[in-house]
Amino acid sequence: MTTPISTPQRPARPAGRDGFAQLLRAEWTKFRTVRGWVVGMIVAALVMVLVGLFAAGSSHIGCGRPGSPARSGRACLPHIPIGPGGEVVTDSFYFVHQPLAGHGSITVRVTALTGLYASGNSPVGQGPVGQGPLAGMKPGLQPWSKAGLIIKENTRQGSAYAAIMVTGGHGVRMQYDYTHDLAGRPGAVSAAAPRWLRLTRAGDTITGSESADGRRWTRLGTADLPGLSATVQAGLFTASPQHEVTSPFFGGSSSQGGASLATAAFDHVGTSGRWPRSGWTGAVIGGGISGSYPVRGGGYHQAGGRLVVTGSGDIAPVVVGPGAAFPTATIEEHLVGAFAGLIAVVVVATMFITAEYRRGLIRTTLAASPRRGRVLAAKALVIGPVAFVAGLAAAVVALLLGARLARNQGAYVLPVSWLTEVRVVAGTAALLAVAAVLALALGAVLRRSAAAVTVAIVTIVLPYILAVASVLPVGAADWLLRLTPAAAFAIQQSTPRYPQVTALYSPSGGYFPLAPWAGFAVLCGYAAVALGLAVYLLRRRDA
């Protein structure tokens, strides 16, 4: 039936490269030639920056003292200690210490740990000295009230240390350099159940051991403190962090708290190595006008072989939130506009395919490229990188402007490592990119703009808003941010949650239930499944 023909009048044309590259070029041409889509992506970037700056610009910090002119901004910041790892730390406690030269060890028995705390709004413990710090305080320990042994580079805040301690609610712990925390024997300390603690220094290594009876010792852990001076300060300490009660309510949460004190009783103090004969010196670490030592109480009392040390404060990383000793900001606070930018990105990404269905253009596309899976792949590889570039530009600008704004207002932007900063910025851009791919896939599955945009926003943006706006209780918010694509916003969290610091670790405070990359992986999983379904349906359905 068929007859071969020759068409000599048509010039021989080199066969076009039937590669994926030409398909990518076609989809890129499609994207850039619809002005609305290009404008939409630019709007996404602008909205992201503006919302971020608006959020940062809505707070202003001022401070003043009677008899001195009011100040604002950076002048309000106290001295901020930085730990060996570069993080901002709290380093205030009562220290009963002696210098220790070279190797040596110190052993002690703890027989009691008790506490007092101020609750409510009464300015207890911060009144004039004559009134006494303890007036009106209630008895009770904080979970992280701590007392024990510490070996510290020097008495300056933020210097390297290793400590072994009993705590109010977390048993025996070994902690070092602020962020490290090892768990030992659980349970509370009492005269009936005392705890023996020991710290041994050998070179840069400090070993912590514990015992119930002073005979059988268990090694709890070792701390490497590189570059530790030959002579360090070693001795006993007590600290007790801010008492905090958080009451969530619809649309937010309120946090009330006050200072606390802890008192520990030590005996059987034993040392080995080269210790001076001068005896113990007591000192408040982090006191003074600009210090962060919370109360005026603190001291020690020595009688016979017994030492009683009372102290307040904490030795721990600073955690953002109401309990922080000074106004803090995180780098990601300037990126809160990401959700707004995401809405625009989702709309454009969805339209990138649903517009073709609406006009019947999809048939032209699939007639030109019958391998349908590749069409979707090419679209994803265009819209994803476009969203990434828009998000990256917006994140960099928002971060630079936001950090400057925050500094001018007197908030201290918590420093993070450059790696974390790259992760937060590039992660925000990647979040937009993968969300765009997810929206595209939803568009291909649902084939209708309104339906696809709605589903994409309800699954990606809405859970995030519900969670961080404290509309939901923390538990429900956490589950939303584990199960929905909004989990990916965890990529923006720059400061880790520290189990050894009591704080309101809620989405509204910037803490996500999943680790950054785990949260991001949840979104990637959704995108992969949706894309797979979209490819399957695109292949199977009539165009």
Added chain:
Amino acid sequence: MQATIEVTGLRKRFGPTLALDGMSFTVQPGQVTGFVGPNGAGKSTTMRVILGLDGADAGRALIGGRPYRSLRNPLSHVGSLLDAAALQPSRTARNHLLWLARSQGLGARRVDEVIGQAGLQKAARRKAGGYSLGMRQRLGIAAALLGDPPVLMLDEPFNGMDPEGIVWMRGFLRSLAGQGRAVLVSSHLMSELQDTADHLVVVGRGRAIADASMADLLAAASGDRVTLRTTAAPEATAVLARAGAAVTVGGPDALMVSGLAAERVVRLLGEHAVPFFEVSAHRATLEEAYLELTRDAVEFRAAEAPEAAR
């Protein structure tokens, strides 16, 4: 590459509707093949199946012996225009052609060439959303020509065209066929194809009911019919019926006679002295041939969807 379209036994069902019911035909190179039938007869569905856009439940459609979906850079094998309105309104005509060219590894130069061929030079940089239907048809033709394909398949390309455009389109289709290409053009209006198509595939109720050259089709439809004008209809009817003709009333003073040639009618009437003032052999128009062929299909459609049988 053989410039043919072969469709064999296509069947396709959309829910309760049998859209294609054993559709078979072949489109040969070097001629314009008209693809006609009432609305809903399965023309567009057949074209979508040929292009691999819709899957058939049974049967196959081959382009030059190969399924469309196996073609690499398919626009250089088949150029198609299914729906002239399938455009992103905010994209310019030139950019529409440009992305399509990119998908085939073609450059902007080829885009400008087909814009010239379709006569769209002046409007190419305007947004396609502002185009009239006639201009969209030209843009669709330009898109179909991008890959310089040996096979062209156009669905209702005359729709919305002004008379000047229709004349241009006819000449253009003829010249494409003259270059040795296989050109399949669908229409639901036979008159559009009368002076264009060399070959016709007439479809109804999902299958081809005629697949013949234009000349054969016209001859078959004309039959042996003679129009007789006379003032003595009863006598004429009696004389001719005795000679074996079937006679029907064709109007006042007019009879339609079939089964006898015109010369024989004249001689019989003369022999029996029946007066008449005109005897003319009937020449069927393509429209009549088409209506004749599709009567069943149309009646069937009319019963369930009156608007489909226009």
